[in-house]
Amino acid sequence: MSKDQSPRADRSPHALAPWRGKLHELIFEADTPAGKAFDVLLIATILLSIVVVIIDSIPSVEREWGTYLYVCEWVFTFLYTIEYALRLICLGRPLRYALSFYGIVDLVAVLPTYLSIFIAGSQSLIVVRALRLVRIFRVFKLAHYLTEADALGRALRATGKRIVVFLVFVLAIILILGASMYVVEGRTPDTDFTSIPRGIYWAIVTVTTVGYGDVTPQTGLGRTLAAVAMLLGYSIISVPIGVFSVELLAARQRITTQACPECSKEGHDADAEYCKFCGAKL
Amino acid sequence: MSKDQSPRADRSPHALAPWRGKLHELIFEADTPAGKAFDVLLIATILLSIVVVIIDSIPSVEREWGTYLYVCEWVFTFLYTIEYALRLICLGRPLRYALSFYGIVDLVAVLPTYLSIFIAGSQSLIVVRALRLVRIFRVFKLAHYLTEADALGRALRATGKRIVVFLVFVLAIILILGASMYVVEGRTPDTDFTSIPRGIYWAIVTVTTVGYGDVTPQTGLGRTLAAVAMLLGYSIISVPIGVFSVELLAARQRITTQACPECSKEGHDADAEYCKFCGAKL
Amino acid sequence: MSKDQSPRADRSPHALAPWRGKLHELIFEADTPAGKAFDVLLIATILLSIVVVIIDSIPSVEREWGTYLYVCEWVFTFLYTIEYALRLICLGRPLRYALSFYGIVDLVAVLPTYLSIFIAGSQSLIVVRALRLVRIFRVFKLAHYLTEADALGRALRATGKRIVVFLVFVLAIILILGASMYVVEGRTPDTDFTSIPRGIYWAIVTVTTVGYGDVTPQTGLGRTLAAVAMLLGYSIISVPIGVFSVELLAARQRITTQACPECSKEGHDADAEYCKFCGAKL
């Protein structure tokens, strides 16, 4: 979020042409009144366009208001296309923006409508515009609440790889549970387990404790296996929660401390009297 | 809970008339025997009136005892209306009470019965009277258990905004999952995903691991998407739990901390009398 | 678990008669070879009697082996009745044992079979004998793993009241959600919400994220309310987990410390140098 696209430092848009500088200020900045008004308007139209797509998908609404909503969708899409073009124009390094997180989201938010000409129904994917709402954080200074979310971010990154290892482990269990269930129940009449992929689907539904009940065991042995899967899913949820909580605690404590006056290294405990890196008095 | 409505400090009811002071003591105070008896009686009638509404909604009970229960409801409502009027009368600043949490709850607890004259069935909302039971904490001195719940409250407030950011993030995911499912399964015969709102409903049911099973995917691609949604919901529950636990720990430790007057070190327990680092009296 | 029934200190059974002392040692003690053998045998018969009840409830098994299993049940029950009588006889203060946790469990474990003479089917409650298995901890010295479970116990007790307050709060929400759903969906044809109790049942199923799917909303408004209930249930689970974790951490840290040599009070931090109660050097 902090890696915003203001490439002023390298090749400033102001140096290129005055109108491009003005445009840059309007579109990219959120500090000037005009820039803030632009962002608020943008967020409002995003919300509106999402609502249009959602209610357009309801058959009874579509029958009555379909044409109007169809026009709305295209108007929004044209506006966003123009906005995207302007963003590219007013920047000194357009490619840099185009490849940034915001740039990709802005492009992807426009594509589904055009795609719908070729693939019917794809305009529903317009809801990816929801991702553009991340701008809300910038406009309403919500980033403030993310300063500690920095600790959150660091904890997530520190936990990430370990959670992946955990997920690989869980997926291996799910694979084995799903296949075992197929072996156990695959031959009973009226079985729900007609293939291993369905067994795997069942295992995921069960271990994550979602439990739709659309695929369920019928035999005693199958039910016993299901009971094992459930107790497993109920127990292992402790692992990611514990890992993340402890990591978050560590990330938070690391923040709360000062830098050493001599070696300027951080990461001391709150009750430390001497720098743990160079031995200087803190 | 602590911001109770005893406006004695500003315009005391005792100064207005003796009977109003007595009434105030009876209705608002819980320390005198009469006041406590009043509150206990009040809580008993609240519980009773809730039970009346609940059992009145059962068709077989309604058929047999409907008239009696109907009378009961109106008796309770009249009593509460009188009580509400008395509360307003015996206070020097009735508006202040009327706009407080307790005042609004007391009013709302009375309205559904009157509303039921115009809108059939609305008397079931009488169960909002359950909120009046918050008085229990005052009467039975349960507030004692909330002193540390103060730490709980502070942790909740500190976490609140971050949980909201988390919920916004989760809702964006839910929106995208729901719309994607509509794109994937919306055209299969006998589909459960007849519109994006139903897709969103499915996504919420799945990500929160509730899993009713009333809306489920039928195709392989849909099942794969559902599996992703489930694993996501199973994983991200770590975030609010971790954030809240760490915040609660911090709020708890902050309470128990004061600095030593001699060595000015912190980190002492709430029940410590001497500094644990230099032995000086705290 | 530690409050076992050996009232040797007050009116010792050894003082009464030698055979009663021997019997006491056999039945109540787990340290002597004979006492341990008795306990192991007891646990084995408990497990066996539970298995008998469970498989006897399966219609096909009951048809074939019903008579044998019926006899087994009565044999076990007679043995336990004799054992209970012996326990009462060999103690100096039988009433004290009869009213202890173990005494009540031992009695309750015997009753269902006798009850089944009057109330058909009640013998299934024999599974309460599972509670007698708590003895396992004593026999196999599992209490060792409970020394820190002492921290667990203290954390549970410290959390207990706050969890109750939390549950009361959750129940109030459930009540209001259930009644609201009845108001919203109670009049639609083929509704699942035929009364407020069913609405409350639905609310519990939803907030706890169990989600059977036997009672589900049919209208758009109902689904929206259900979505709120789900997100609520998904979020508030953080509260008991956080409260318990923090309390457990506190209970654990309190244990890990030594007593003050002067005032012999405990509860010092691991890094404390001076007693925080009397200021003496630790």
Add this chain to the structure above:
Amino acid sequence: MSKDQSPRADRSPHALAPWRGKLHELIFEADTPAGKAFDVLLIATILLSIVVVIIDSIPSVEREWGTYLYVCEWVFTFLYTIEYALRLICLGRPLRYALSFYGIVDLVAVLPTYLSIFIAGSQSLIVVRALRLVRIFRVFKLAHYLTEADALGRALRATGKRIVVFLVFVLAIILILGASMYVVEGRTPDTDFTSIPRGIYWAIVTVTTVGYGDVTPQTGLGRTLAAVAMLLGYSIISVPIGVFSVELLAARQRITTQACPECSKEGHDADAEYCKFCGAKL
């Protein structure tokens, strides 16, 4: 993972014959280019053979490609059989490997195909080959992410026994809930609770909050009991999560702790070079 099977220290394979040393290097080592290539190839074939088994279980795929997939399965199995034999040959102490975790997994990964000659359908168990993927950690040096997972491992081991005690307790509750439900609902027409084992299955489905909905109560009393089971399952999940989190925190802190040689104080971070209390070199 660290207890790998390189028995070089005792009876080195190099001492036996040069080709066996080479073979050992190729098959068991992951540091040489050849050894790494072998492991990567192995992992690829494992993934491929799992995919083959999974898609072979889909009836429509089996009808069309059944013969080819059947041949593939046997080819993979023969290759693994040869590989297993080579592993045994090139080691000085083959039995040691055969009884290690890796050895048993390697054998078990081969058996299902042979078993399928005698027991139809058992080849689906080939997915246990997924366990062979643990090698991934070795090849891609993921063990690095497990150094702290060492803390995870220690926490899991420290928690293990307490979690078992917790599970025994939960199972006792499940047993009693299941039997009670059978007593309550077993005689109603069209009941789902036809035996105690089905009641136990229901109790597990409910307490773990999975909630399939294939076995649900029909009567008011049954629903009340179900509500208790749900609230119980929702509450007690705090226990394993809290126990594991606290244990993980302790395991993590224990790692990062060494005493200062001068003031012998503990509590230093893992990356500390100087004592944070007296500034002495650690």
